[in-house]
Amino acid sequence: MRKILLLCSMAILVFACKSAPTPPATPQPVSNAPMTKLDKTSQVGMKGNWEITKVVYPGSDYIKVNSFNLADSKCFIGSTWKFISNNNKGTMTLNNSNCTAFTSDITWYVNKEGQFVLKILDEGLKSKKVKTGFVLGVRNQSENEFQLVDKINVGGKDTDVVYQFQRATN
Helix, strand or coil: CHHHHHHHHHHHHHHHCCCCCCCCCCCCCCCCCCCCCECHHHHHHHCEEEEEEEEECCCCCCCCCEECCCEEHHHHCCCEEEEECCCCEEEEEECCCCCCCEEEEEEEEEECCCEEEEEEECCCCCHHHCCCCEEEEEECCCCCEEEEEEEEEECCEEEEEEEEEEECCC
16 A cells, blocks of 8 residues: 555656656847947948838738738838838837837947847837847838838748838928
């Protein structure tokens, strides 16, 4: 009888100590872009108020892209962005009537490799407390427009999501 109780106790201990299965890890935004050298010319060129006028990627009529882990990429059309180049801060506002409204402070910079590095700040958090962000390419920058290009994986193939920024008139 003691042996049976001992075996049952051991079995209970073994199963009770078994670790729970770990859920699959969710992808985290990139946070390791080099900041050693900044492209001040590009940053000063982005200073001011901007609007995303279109978001383009192959298959956009059939595939939904969750941009910046916030909303569908189409929700960013019409969004307004303010970039302050002397302190690398700003704001972004999603104001598409078909989507949930969203406003957030941001920090950003452009490095010498032509990468635009963006951190979306939760309310009350300082930039140094936010360890994750997004790294996008900068293309076709002029006085009144530029593009940010995000690389995503669709069906095992890298695809460019292009955000077209136009300088705001107000």
